[in-house]
Amino acid sequence: MDNEEVLALFDRQMRETSPPDGPVARVERAGRVVRQVGPDPVWNGVLWSDLDEECADREIAEQVRHFGSLGREFEWKLYAHDTPGDLGERLLTAGFTAEPAEALMVAESKDQMGAVELPEGVELVPVTDPAGVALMTAVHEQAFGEDASRLARRMELQLAEAPDTLVAVVAMADGAPVCAARMELIPGTEFAGLWGGGTAEAWRGKGIYRALVSYRARIAAERGYRFLQVDASDQSAPILHRLGFARLSTTTPYVYQP
Known part of the structure; x- marks a missing residue:
């Protein structure tokens, strides 16, 4: 895998020309x-930009004005290779708040299709309805310590309106959810996005996260998605690196509250 070529392909397919990631979302090109x-x-936010030192502040102000007119919080999803080099500082000056940076990691789907090996007593259950979503968000809240109600609403909408764009799975042990993950499939692209992967603390280090990567990789490959893409936290990045994922860039969410 040529990392520079794959990063350029990712920028083009998943950012510059990306279709909406859900049934009621729309993607707009506004200037640069x-x-x-x-x-x-x-999710409301900036996917891609082509800015320089002369226009950056003006374009930032325009996005603040636009989303402010809608009364919506939004995120500027900044990548380390975006220009100008001080775009992050400009966003902070404009009133954005930076959240923790994550590693953009990519691997070929076919290379991650290993056997799904689970601890004894653990089974994988596909999420296909609101009851499954409730199990998934319960373990998400336990693993990450954050409210998952918005994620639940989005998943329920996606399962109802565009089920082919979402694969979600929960690992169950003794009737309780212990790990959960999902995969976003955007038609017309070569990248399947891996999201979630939250594991209850007592079940970490037992290979469940890795098993869920393999589970989703097989489905992605079967559906024609060449690459798996992850915005990896400091906790998951080392695991993904051992599995063969390459780090292509760093992404930082800059959030603006209207």
């Missing part, structure tokens, strides 16, 4: 910025 807009629970 590509953004996604939609009602709750849609």
Whole structure:
């Protein structure tokens, strides 16, 4: 895998020309910025930009004005290779708040299709309805310590309106959810996005996270998605590196509250 070529392909397919990531979202090109807009629970934010030192502050102000007119919080998803080099500092000056950076990691789907090996007593259950979503968000809240109600609303909408774009699975042990993960499939692209992967603390280090990567990789490959893409936290990045994922860049969410 040529990392530079894959990063350029990712920028083009998943950012500059990306379709909406849900049934009620829309993607707009506004000047030198590509953004996604939609009602709750849609993710609102800037996907891609082509800025220089002369236009950056003006374009930032325009996005603040636009989303402010809608009364919506939004995120500027900044990558380390975006220009100008001080775009992050400019966003902070404009009133954005930086959240923890994550590693953009990519691997070929076919290389991650190993056997799904689970601890004794653990089974994988596909999420296909609101009851499954409730199990998934319960373990998500336990693993990450954050409210998952918005994620639940988005998943329920996606399962109802565009089920082919979402694969979600829960690992169950003794009737309780212990790990959960999902995969976003955007038609017309070669990248399947791996999200979640949260494991209850007592079940970490037992190979469940790795098993869920293999489970999703097989489905991605069967559906024609060449690459797996992850925005990896400091906790998951070492695991993914051992599995053969390459680190292509760093992404930092900059959030603006209207």
